[in-house]
Amino acid sequence: MLYPIRAVAKLTGLSIDTLRAWERRYGAVEPQRDDRGRLYSESDVRRLHLLRTAVERGHAIGRLAGLSDGQLKDLLSYTATVNEGREALAAGVAPTPRRAVRPALIQGVMASIERFDYAAADRELARLGALLSPRELVHQVAQPLMLHIGDEWHAGRLGIAQEHMGSSLLRNLLGALVRLYVRNDPPATLLLTTPSDERHEFGILLAAMLAAGGGLGIVYLGTDLPAEEIVKAAGRTSAGAVVLGMTGSEEAKKSMGCFAQVVRELPESTELWVGGLKSEELAKEVKKTRALVIEDFPALEKHLIRLGAQF
Amino acid sequence: MLYPIRAVAKLTGLSIDTLRAWERRYGAVEPQRDDRGRLYSESDVRRLHLLRTAVERGHAIGRLAGLSDGQLKDLLSYTATVNEGREALAAGVAPTPRRAVRPALIQGVMASIERFDYAAADRELARLGALLSPRELVHQVAQPLMLHIGDEWHAGRLGIAQEHMGSSLLRNLLGALVRLYVRNDPPATLLLTTPSDERHEFGILLAAMLAAGGGLGIVYLGTDLPAEEIVKAAGRTSAGAVVLGMTGSEEAKKSMGCFAQVVRELPESTELWVGGLKSEELAKEVKKTRALVIEDFPALEKHLIRLGAQF
């Protein structure tokens, strides 16, 4: 997926002039060209976003431009804070293979989880988080990992404790990464939450990751929020869309009640997206309303792009 | 990582003029230079933060500048205890630390949360997370913030949505920070979780933060884990202690059942700590067993130190 300069400007919040100047003067990114003009890759956009955030925090673009993506992430994350005797640890880490074997991305993590080795699993996940884009992380790590853990559990090869450990690790990583991409003057803002009695958080967390990674603003409200509150919050944040995670695996009726109320009270100008639906039945119910059913993550991405390019 | 003066000003809250004056007049810090200007190291930033807090407590920068980092820390912890003692004395015989910490640090965050400004709140929290030690963060930010949000909610000045937003922000920050402190050759390992039907995560998350910050290993298993699994996981990870978060605010009976089973099945060699207890009744039940009741975070820290943590 390649983006023309105009789209990148909206996506990153940088002016077209600035984009060109950064390229000309510092070689901050070097997008492809075709006869029509510049074409930025996804990783270009990601890098520009990191640069912009760093600049906002007081760093000079002239100095930043030479840094690698990894260094930029380090600069923005809190590694900056702690690392007393951490250099030694970093020095012992093996150089990361640039092109990891794709199907085996998860294997290291899974092996560590099986061994109950929290530290190792976290290291492995952190490595992936630093290496991959939000999209790749969601599609190639987070989703497969949760699926695989679920399978292994059903097959009796993993305990609930390990399932919990995997979830917590991933939860923490995603939370950390989402924070890395939060920006303050986005083209549009998404409000993410789940209705009353719906406690599955992963869907909206992944959605938040994708949205933030794509340059949209997010307001993340966690799980189990009553309808009035959702509506009120949507108004206060002037959200472009409300994203509800609804698996409906337990207490589906109550959640549906809450959902129905949101449909009634949310102003027409705010879009309402629902994802995570597992039962056909529930999906049918939702489709009767004006709400948009998000089938999967590619579908979510389409709508995100629509919302980002819209304003 | 190095920070230009502008970034340091934002990070520490000191004006650029002040930074230069402190350097010129007192040599408070002596950052590197390159042809573009000053470049502060992370330890410079930390030192400046210490200086700033000391100045806010009434010390003179002229005297502080000569002190070493260690002396500064000593000074701060000393005056902190003195002030607390004085305040407690003045307020009668109220040793309750509930309101002791003034919310100066969290005011910015609170204001942003009230405005539903997710990005700003996150930025502010990130700033605090970057400057404070895990201990300070837990004691001066996380706890006060949750308390304050709770109070404001009871007073009707905050909605549930805002409460959720605050929790999510803090949850993400803590998760991110815990990951930073995870190490692989700890003197002892803690297993943290909550028993069945206990969904309050914050207690064990803060505990994980303190433990990891103190150099202990952690295995974080999240909430709502059955007894067999807790016991099994404790065995597999050869944990030095199992830390259970039990508020017992809902489904207390089921949680107690799970707890009782853990007491029976967990080998004597593994310590069992229980924190977060809100009702006296529950605490009494727990005290009948061999489990250790953790009253508050200072108590937790004592036990962490006993197990090998260093603050």
Place this chain on the structure above:
DNA sequence: AGATGCTTGACAAACCATAGACAGAGGAAT
């Protein structure tokens, strides 16, 4: 013709640095 994009050059605003000045706070001495 009207968009859109590219390059180049120019320029004002913002930044950073140094050195010195100034004013208010507070301590010490009279």
Place this chain on the structure above:
DNA sequence: ATTCCTCTGTCTATGGTTTGTCAAGCATCT
């Protein structure tokens, strides 16, 4: 109490650099 005096945050003046934005001129496509 009053008068110094020191301390300290902020401001000014001056000079060099960096950086965002604009304009002019050209090319391409609809």
